[in-house]
Amino acid sequence: MSEPSAPGAVRLASAQGRWVLLTAVLGSGMALLDGTVVNVALPRIGEDLNADLAVLQWTVTAYLLTLSSLILLGGALGDRFGRRRVFVIGVVWFATASLLCGLAPHAGVLIAARALQGVGGALLTPGSLALIQAVLRPEDRARGVGAWSGLGGVAAAVGPFIGGWLVDGAGWRWVFFLNVPLAAVCVPVALRHVPETRERGARGRRGFDVLGAVLGALALAGVTYALIAAPNGGAGSGVLVPAVAGVLLGVLFVQVERRRADPMLPPAIFRIRQFSAINAVTVCVYAAFSGFFFLSVLQLQVVVGYSALQAGTALLPTTVLMLLLSARSGELGQRTGPRLPLTVGPLLCAAGLLLMMRVGRGASYFTDVLPALVVLGAGMVTLVAPLTATVLASVDVDRAGLASGINNAAARAAGLMAVAALPLLAGFGPEAYRSPDAFAAAFLRAMPLCAGVLVVGALIAWLTVRSDALRPEPGAEEPCHAKTTYHCGVTAPPLDPGETREDNASHER
Numbered sequence: 001m002s003e004p005s006a007p008g009a010v011r012l013a014s015a016q017g018r019w020v021l022l023t024a025v026l027g028s029g030m031a032l033l034d035g036t037v038v039n040v041a042l043p044r045i046g047e048d049l050n051a052d053l054a055v056l057q058w059t060v061t062a063y064l065l066t067l068s069s070l071i072l073l074g075g076a077l078g079d080r081f082g083r084r085r086v087f088v089i090g091v092v093w094f095a096t097a098s099l100l101c102g103l104a105p106h107a108g109v110l111i112a113a114r115a116l117q118g119v120g121g122a123l124l125t126p127g128s129l130a131l132i133q134a135v136l137r138p139e140d141r142a143r144g145v146g147a148w149s150g151l152g153g154v155a156a157a158v159g160p161f162i163g164g165w166l167v168d169g170a171g172w173r174w175v176f177f178l179n180v181p182l183a184a185v186c187v188p189v190a191l192r193h194v195p196e197t198r199e200r201g202a203r204g205r206r207g208f209d210v211l212g213a214v215l216g217a218l219a220l221a222g223v224t225y226a227l228i229a230a231p232n233g234g235a236g237s238g239v240l241v242p243a244v245a246g247v248l249l250g251v252l253f254v255q256v257e258r259r260r261a262d263p264m265l266p267p268a269i270f271r272i273r274q275f276s277a278i279n280a281v282t283v284c285v286y287a288a289f290s291g292f293f294f295l296s297v298l299q300l301q302v303v304v305g306y307s308a309l310q311a312g313t314a315l316l317p318t319t320v321l322m323l324l325l326s327a328r329s330g331e332l333g334q335r336t337g338p339r340l341p342l343t344v345g346p347l348l349c350a351a352g353l354l355l356m357m358r359v360g361r362g363a364s365y366f367t368d369v370l371p372a373l374v375v376l377g378a379g380m381v382t383l384v385a386p387l388t389a390t391v392l393a394s395v396d397v398d399r400a401g402l403a404s405g406i407n408n409a410a411a412r413a414a415g416l417m418a419v420a421a422l423p424l425l426a427g428f429g430p431e432a433y434r435s436p437d438a439f440a441a442a443f444l445r446a447m448p449l450c451a452g453v454l455v456v457g458a459l460i461a462w463l464t465v466r467s468d469a470l471r472p473e474p475g476a477e478e479p480c481h482a483k484t485t486y487h488c489g490v491t492a493p494p495l496d497p498g499e500t501r502e503d504n505a506s507h508e509r
Contacts (some may be wrong), residue, residue, distance in 0.1 A: 012140035019193035026186040028128035029155030036159025066118030068412035069217035075126035075405025079199035090123025095183035102176035146330020164312025209264035215253040222246025227420035277464035284457025290415030321377035333386030337467030345383025350454035352376025
């Protein structure tokens with residue numbers, strides 16, 4: 001066991017700092033990798049299980065549903081009981097559920113196991129980023145987050161290549177078995193090299209917002225079910241009832257969170273204008289990304305005629321760009337301020353998605369596919385690291401788990417709604433992925449919708465994100481638990497033992 005280190009005292013350049021980064025990347029990489037390898041496997045899963053498009057949507061959304069619903073609770077559990085402890089539990093849970101996915105005999109078991117995967121993801125995903133924010137020294141966090149974003153983005157982007165190779169070779173079940181050896185490496189490294197951290201005063205607090213978590217999950221489930229069922233059910237009761245129930249449960253969720261003394265989603269945190277603004281940008285960006293990656297690998301296989309491996313390999317340019325440039329993008333965002341990259345990045349991504357409209361029957365990779373992916377990758381490099389760093393910079397380090405959880409919940413819920421709603425909005429029929437002509441026509445309608453959402457995100461960033469949001473404040477070299485620094489330049493003393501974090505979060509930053 002390595003010697004324990006004080007929170008916020010580990011240098012990124014040290015051996016322990018690199019182990020912490022590796023642990024965070026391995027954990028979050030499992031979740032990101034899984035999200036992209038599954039997309040490549042969808043046509044083969046549908047063929048093997050004789051499933052329609054709705055089953056393929058549920059294969060993606062069942063995971064996103066539990067992930068986005070419980071990720072806030074996962075962040076709170078880490079803050080209270082120890083970020084490393086909850087992170088390790090999440091990695092083990094995720095790997096076990098992955099094994100069940102690979103062994104699933106039919107679509108119902110696969111969808112249920114995917115939902116269980118989301119529970120594990122909700123425990124490990126916020127913890128991976130919170131480890132970096134809580135363990136590293138303040139001056140190293142921006143670079144650490146940039147490296148985490150870049151390497152994590154590589155895991156997400158390389159997923160289609162690995163998934164395609166596995167699907168065309170050993171079979172689609174191996175895209176799930178892949179997570180087991182990754183977990184076998186991640187868990188020992190975390191236990192040996194990562195110090196335990198938790199929110200100050202957390203041990204004295206009791207109870208969790210289980211009601212809020214359940215209401216949030218049911219609200220998302222109702223709306224998701226209605227969106228996926230609509231192409232078959234039209235405006236019948238089988239669609240309207242879950243849709244209305246989902247909306248009403250969402251309203252009830254908001255009311256419960258406002259009235260609870262210790263809510264899963266503290267409303268006071270949204271009084272921080274910069275935090276609310278950056279989460280709005282997150283929703284737009286990740287809704288578009290999720291819709292694109294869900295449909296693009298299907299377009300390449302169903303319409304262009306690529307094998308799973310060819311479709312995965314086609315997406316490698318985004319991998320290369322993320323690998324080479326994301327860490328530097330985090331540093332650049334800190335120097336120039338996040339407003340510019342968070343405006344330019346979504347616009348570049350929107351241009352890349354519009355260029356994908358040229359990808360159809362007989363498309364050339366070098367003149368049609370590659371230019372679109374290079375522009376998209378450039379946009380992703382520009383925005384991902386500054387976006388993540390700005391989210392964490394808008395709150396104090398003791399709220400790292402909660403802030404990470406909220407931002408991840410926003411991203412995953414946006415992806416969930418995009419995968420559920422986009423086929424309906426673009427006119428994909430239940431059997432569309434079996435017909436190249438029908439799928440190609442709907443794909444042409446879907447890409448402008450995704451691009452439009454990215455343009456909205458760019459406008460929100462330009463109008464609401466401050467250029468100085470990542471600027472270091474005087475005294476930033478001191479451990480963050482010693483004082484709370486507000487981005488308006490006002491420094492407040494540490495919280496008294498009886499003062500709640502919600503009281504602290506209610507200040508404007």
